Amino acid sequence: MxxxxxxxxxxxxxxxxxVLDPSSGLDGIGDVRxxxxxxxxxxxDLRGLRHLDADGLHLFPGFVDVHAHWRTPGREDExxxxxxxxxxxxxxxxxxxxxPNTDPVVDKPVIVSGLVRRVEQESRVRAYVSAALHxxxxxxxxxxxxxxxxxxxxxxxxxxxxxxxxxxxxxxxxYARSAGLPVILHCEDYTLAIGVVHDGAAAxxxxxxxxxxxxxxxxxxxxxxxxxETGAKVHITHVSTxxxxxxxxxxxxxxxxxxxxxxxxxxxxxxxxxxxxxxxxVNPPVRPDHDRLGVGEALTSGILDFVATxxxxxxxxxxxxxxxxxxxxxxGHETAFAxxxxxxxxxGELPLSRLIEVMACAPGRWxxxxxxxxxxxxxxxxTLVDLSEEWTVxxxxxxxxxxxxxxxxxxxxxRVKGALVGGELVYDAIGARFEAA
Amino acid sequence: MPARNFLTLEGxxxxxxxxxxxxxxxxxxxxxxxxxxxxxVCLAFFEASxxxxxxxxxxxxxxxxxxISISEKGSAIQKGESLLDTVVTLDALGADAIVIRHxxxxxxxxxxxxxxxxVVNAGDGRGQHPTQALLDLYALSNAWGGFDELYGRRVAVxxxxxxxxxxxxxxxxxxxxxxxxxLVAPDTLLPSEAGAWGLPILDCVDEALGWGADVxxxxxxxxxxxxxxxxxxxxxxxxxxxxxxxxxxxxxLVMHPGPVNRGVEISGDAVLSGSSLILDQVGSGIAVxxxxxxxxxxxxxxxxx
Numbered sequence: 001m002x003x004x005x006x007x008x009x010x011x012x013x014x015x016x017x018x019v020l021d022p023s024s025g026l027d028g029i030g031d032v033r034x035x036x037x038x039x040x041x042x043x044x045d046l047r048g049l050r051h052l053d054a055d056g057l058h059l060f061p062g063f064v065d066v067h068a069h070w071r072t073p074g075r076e077d078e079x080x081x082x083x084x085x086x087x088x089x090x091x092x093x094x095x096x097x098x099x100p101n102t103d104p105v106v107d108k109p110v111i112v113s114g115l116v117r118r119v120e121q122e123s124r125v126r127a128y129v130s131a132a133l134h135x136x137x138x139x140x141x142x143x144x145x146x147x148x149x150x151x152x153x154x155x156x157x158x159x160x161x162x163x164x165x166x167x168x169x170x171x172x173x174x175y176a177r178s179a180g181l182p183v184i185l186h187c188e189d190y191t192l193a194i195g196v197v198h199d200g201a202a203a204x205x206x207x208x209x210x211x212x213x214x215x216x217x218x219x220x221x222x223x224x225x226x227x228x229e230t231g232a233k234v235h236i237t238h239v240s241t242x243x244x245x246x247x248x249x250x251x252x253x254x255x256x257x258x259x260x261x262x263x264x265x266x267x268x269x270x271x272x273x274x275x276x277x278x279x280x281x282v283n284p285p286v287r288p289d290h291d292r293l294g295v296g297e298a299l300t301s302g303i304l305d306f307v308a309t310x311x312x313x314x315x316x317x318x319x320x321x322x323x324x325x326x327x328x329x330x331x332g333h334e335t336a337f338a339x340x341x342x343x344x345x346x347x348g349e350l351p352l353s354r355l356i357e358v359m360a361c362a363p364g365r366w367x368x369x370x371x372x373x374x375x376x377x378x379x380x381x382x383t384l385v386d387l388s389e390e391w392t393v394x395x396x397x398x399x400x401x402x403x404x405x406x407x408x409x410x411x412x413x414x415r416v417k418g419a420l421v422g423g424e425l426v427y428d429a430i431g432a433r434f435e436a437a
Numbered sequence: 438m439p440a441r442n443f444l445t446l447e448g449x450x451x452x453x454x455x456x457x458x459x460x461x462x463x464x465x466x467x468x469x470x471x472x473x474x475x476x477x478v479c480l481a482f483f484e485a486s487x488x489x490x491x492x493x494x495x496x497x498x499x500x501x502x503x504x505i506s507i508s509e510k511g512s513a514i515q516k517g518e519s520l521l522d523t524v525v526t527l528d529a530l531g532a533d534a535i536v537i538r539h540x541x542x543x544x545x546x547x548x549x550x551x552x553x554x555x556v557v558n559a560g561d562g563r564g565q566h567p568t569q570a571l572l573d574l575y576a577l578s579n580a581w582g583g584f585d586e587l588y589g590r591r592v593a594v595x596x597x598x599x600x601x602x603x604x605x606x607x608x609x610x611x612x613x614x615x616x617x618x619x620l621v622a623p624d625t626l627l628p629s630e631a632g633a634w635g636l637p638i639l640d641c642v643d644e645a646l647g648w649g650a651d652v653x654x655x656x657x658x659x660x661x662x663x664x665x666x667x668x669x670x671x672x673x674x675x676x677x678x679x680x681x682x683x684x685x686x687x688x689x690l691v692m693h694p695g696p697v698n699r700g701v702e703i704s705g706d707a708v709l710s711g712s713s714l715i716l717d718q719v720g721s722g723i724a725v726x727x728x729x730x731x732x733x734x735x736x737x738x739x740x741x742x
Contacts, residue, residue, distance in 0.1 A: 204628030205447065207563035207605045208542045212629060276543030276564070320521060322541035324562060 011035045012423060013046045017054035017384065021061050022353045023361040023373030032059060034380040037422035041376060052430075054384055057417055060356050061373045062094025062381035064363035065333065066184065066260065067159070067237050067308035070096075070127075072118070073111070074103030079313040079401050081115075084333075085123040087311070087400040089427035091333035092359075092416040094125050094381035095367055097184070100132040101160030107132040107143045109151035116152035124426040125419070126381070128154035128367060130184060133172045137161040142172055145179035154367075157184035159237060164190055166222050173232035182233040182366075187219035187244070188284065196324050198285040202273040208323050213241040213291065216284050220244040227255040234258075235366065238310050240265040240284040242294025249303040258366060260308040261295045263336045264406055267343040268292075272406070278319045278326025279404060282312075299358060300350055306362040309336045313402030331405040334398055334416075337385065339407055341414035384418035384430070391415050440533070440555035441733050444545050445565045446606040449613050458575050458584050460728035460737065461721075464500070469727075471501030472736045479532040480506040481523055482559070483539040488695060488719065489559050489569075493536050496726035505532070524548045524556075533734045537561070555733035563602050569694050570606035572725040574614060576717040577652065580690060588615035593645035595621040595678055596656035596702050599628055603694045604656060608634060611654075621645045621678065625667040641677040642684055652690040652714075655680050655702045671701055679703060685712040692718060 014032045019042065021027075031046040032039060070084030079087075081098075088096050098115070100106035106115065112129050119127045131153035135141045137160065145156055156176050163169040163185070176183045192215035197203050199210025220236060224247055227234035236259040239245055248259045264282065269289050272280040280286070287295075298304045309332025318327035337359065344350035360383070364372025374382065392411045395403040419427035463469045478497040482490055490508070497504045505527070518526075520539065527535050528551075535552055537545045538559040545558035545565075560566040578584040592611050598604045598620055611618045619637045620627065621644070631638060639645050645653060658674065668674045680691055681704040691707055692714045699705045708715055731737055 199629050201630040201633035204630045204633045205605070206542060207565070207602060209563065210629070276546050278543075278547075317519075320547070322520075322539070322543040322547055322562070324541040324543075 011049040012052060013048035013050070014052045014054050014059060014382070014384075015046075017057045017059035019059045019374060020353065020356055021361070021374040022357045023061070023371055024375045026374055027353070032374065032382070034420070034423040037380055039374055039376055039378045039380050042374065056386065058385045058387055059374070060092070060383045060385060061360040061364060062383050062419060062421065063092045063337065063359045064095040064367055064372070065093045065309050065311065065336070066097040066235070066306075066363050066366060067099060068096045068311040068333065069099050069101070069313065069329070071313055072102060072115070077401070078315050081118050081122040081127065083399070083401040084311070084313070085125045085127060086427075087331070087333045087398070089124045089419040089421075090399040090416060091336055092383035092385060092419050093333055094383065094419060094421045095128070095364065096125055097128045097130050097154065097367065099159045100130050100157055101137055105132050105137050106130070107135050107137070109144065109147045112148050112151035112153045125421050130155045130157045130159070132156065133158045133163065133176070133183060134168060139164045139168050142168070142175050145175055145181055149179055149181055153181065155182040155184055157186070159184060159186040162186045162188040162190070162219060166226065169223065170226045170230060173226055173230040173234065177230060177232040182235060184235045184237050185223050186238070187216055187223050187236060189215050189218040192218060196281055196285075196328075197273045198270040198287050200270050200288050202270045206273055206276060208273055208276070211285065213243065213287065216241050217243045217247065220247050224248065224251040224255060224257060227251065227257050231256065235260070237308055238262050238265065238284055239295060239298070239304060240287050241291045245295050245298035245303055249298065252303065258305040260306050260363070261299060261304050262310050263307060263332060263339045264330055266292065266296050266299065266307070267339050268406055273323070276323060278321040278323055279408075280406060281323050281326040281328045282330050282406070283328035296344065296349055300354060306358040306366070307336065307340065308363065309333055313400055314404045315402060319404045329404065331398065331400050331402060334400065335393055335405055335407045335412065337416060338391070338412035338414045341387065342412045346413065380420055380423035382420040383416060385414060386417050387414050389413070389415040440553070440735060442549045442555055443557045443567055443729055443733055444549060445558065446567045446570055446610045447565070449609055451613050451615065454571070454574060454610060454613055455584055457571050457725065457728050457732065458578060460731060461575055461724040464727040464731075465724035469500075469731070472731045473497060473500040473502035473734065476502045476533040476734050476736060477531055478502040478504050478534045478536065478730055479527045479530070479554070480504065480536045481527060481538070482508040483520065483537070483544070484560070486538050486560070488722070489538065492719075492722035493559060493726050496723045497730055499723060500727040500730060502730065505530070520544055520548060521551055524552050528552050528554055534730055557729060557733050560602055563600055563605070565606045566602040567606045568722070568726055568729055569603050570610040571729065572721040573607060573654070573692060573694070573718055574610055575721040575725050576692070576714050577690070579717065579721070580714055584614070589617070590651045591617045591619070591649050592652045592654055593619045593621050593639065593648065593650040594654045594656070595642060595645065595680070597626045597658050598622050598631065598656065599626045600659060601656045607654060608636070619645060619648055619650070623668065623678070642680060646684060646689065650689060652692060653680055653684065654692045657694065657696065658698060658702050660698075675701055680707050682706045682710055685710055688712065690714055695719065
């Protein structure tokens with residue numbers, strides 16, 4: 001990771017922030033002292049070599065995103081490790097898992113080791129490589145998961161394409177389990193997912209081909225049943241229907257399963273279809289309000305473990321198209337906190353502490369294995385946020401190399417002002433802001 | 438008058454419909470002379486079409502416009518030029534109106550965001566086909582003796598509503614004209630949320646007649662959908678949803694946007710019967726499209742002069 005060195009004497013005191021960390025129970029104004037990349041002390045009137053005045057800001061554990069597409073290798077015109085990690089840092093993310101549906105697909109050990117080396121050189125945040133569950137993500141032959149792990153893969157995934165064959169999925173889970181790799185699954189049944197938007201009232205009236213909610217639910221049920229049977233460590237990503245959330249609830253305790261949903265599925269609905277703009281195509285599609293509410297309730301109650309952004313940059317030429325021809329996907333890193341704070345916390349649907357749990361502590365535990373938060377000895381991965389700042393999402397305010405945010409033009413409240421990784425300030429909107437190269 | 442787009446009939450008002458139909462009547466009567474003289478109309482067809490393209494071209498020429506026609510064959514469209522590149526190129530050539538047919542929903546609306554010229558939607562995927570629905574209203578008005586005669590009459594839209602852009606334009610147009618509308622189709626040829634229209638859904642043509650349909654508006658069943666998963670057989674479809682001459686006894690009218698699959702959605706003798714408005718629909722296209730191009734290019738004042 002660029003710039004971070006665990007040995008550097010980087011004594012720094014973050015002063016006067018409202019420290020909120022559900023994992024350690026911190027919720028009040030205080031000082032946090034960092035040294036050698038770690039939190040060493042939390043208290044009042046702390047002293048250190050350097051100070052960061054955080055008066056009026058909130059200090060949270062650094063956010064963690066287990067689902068991002070940094071388009072490297074293959075589509076560096078849309079995002080690179082440098083720009084993707086800069087966008088992540090600008091969104092307050094300290095740790096990110098990169099999905100394998102690149103060009104070429106991350107299905108060979110040499111590609112994994114190359115990515116690991118590039119992350120060390122180019123990434124502002126801690127980035128983890130997800131390798132493909134099957135070769136070319138074609139759903140036929142399993143990848144060399146043990147060698148992929150040796151090369152540095154953190155997990156395996158079928159994201160972006162899913163696994164058409166339940167038989168291949170079952171063997172993939174069994175093999176991933178013996179290789180000691182978690183599996184992130186994109187659940188979509190392609191005999192049902194024949195459209196480009198949610199198959200609901202808005203699609204009916206507009207005439208846009210729709211995919212029913214069952215396209216996700218059927219595949220989610222399949223994955224959960226196989227997870228139960230194989231004992232694999234399975235994470236279901238971007239749950240977007242109320243029924244899929246209920247299925248996850250049923251299988252919690254039966255299988256080693258966790259699940260996430262996205263900021264856009266929690267804040268947007270299929271009414272956007274009526275705009276007929278390619279910008280709003282995403283997979284799984286944004287759903288009707290009853291699904292949005294059902295997924296939100298599942299996140300509040302703990303059925304869904306955390307939020308992941310599915311940050312998916314696309315060039316304008318892939319988005320300024322009719323919905324049927326546009327590439328699916330939204331930018332996610334930079335708007336995740338503000339969108340959720342504005343739409344869910346301010347409306348009273350989600351407590352702020354739960355938002356920090358689902359953006360930081362829970363995905364941090366999933367990635368790191370142990371408690372993730374602000375306590376003495378913890379890595380100094382931290383996020384500073386101004387909850388009172390209102391800002392409008394605009395193309396030129398985005399750090400990402402692409403600009404396909406579904407929130408463009410919307411006014412959001414709550415803005416990330418700084419991100420620290422290993423005690424280093426990797427995003428700084430308090431002083432000089434980091435610019436993407 | 439500024440350029441005005443014709444993209445959708447979703448949300449159209451009775452007054453807007455009447456404006457187009459009144460002007461179409463003037464065009465048909467020959468009381469409007471070359472309103473589009475010195476105007477350039479571009480036909481950009483990204484999808485095969487015979488009757489709509491011909492109808493628009495005749496409409497534009499009769500109204501005095503210069504016409505540029507590009508189609509998917511033998512143009513840059515075939516070379517992969519994008520919709521937006523085509524639109525801005527036609528714009529730069531000085532088009533006053535661009536008539537677009539495209540296989541994807543929203544293509545005309547997208548083009549309208551980038552074009553200075555007026556954009557007329559000649560069919561976008563499953564989305565809209567507004568000029569078809571307007572000429573249908575025109576033909577129906579003529580059959581019944583005036584636009585106001587449509588009010589309170591009953592129309593059953595029969596067939597493949599799921600995939601039909603004609604239905605998505607005709608349904609709001611019929612509703613705006615004050616007609617009672619029912620949908621008649623098997624569930625596999627309806628959107629899963631067909632209730633979104635808030636209209637009765639009936640099970641077969643006989644049921645539509647029992648409901649009191651004054652006109653049966655039947656839709657083309659696309660060949661690729663005749664076999665396979667959505668309907669078990671053409672025979673069964675024709676039995677329940679096909680229109681035959683015996684349905685037309687009580688003076689019920691029958692309409693079809695064409696091209697017709699005889700013996701599938703409608704029998705050959707029903708097409709040719711006295712109850713059929715099918716050829717009147719085709720014939721209405723020129724006057725209605727002339728009127729739309731006149732309104733789109735802001736030439737109505739010249740027409741009145």
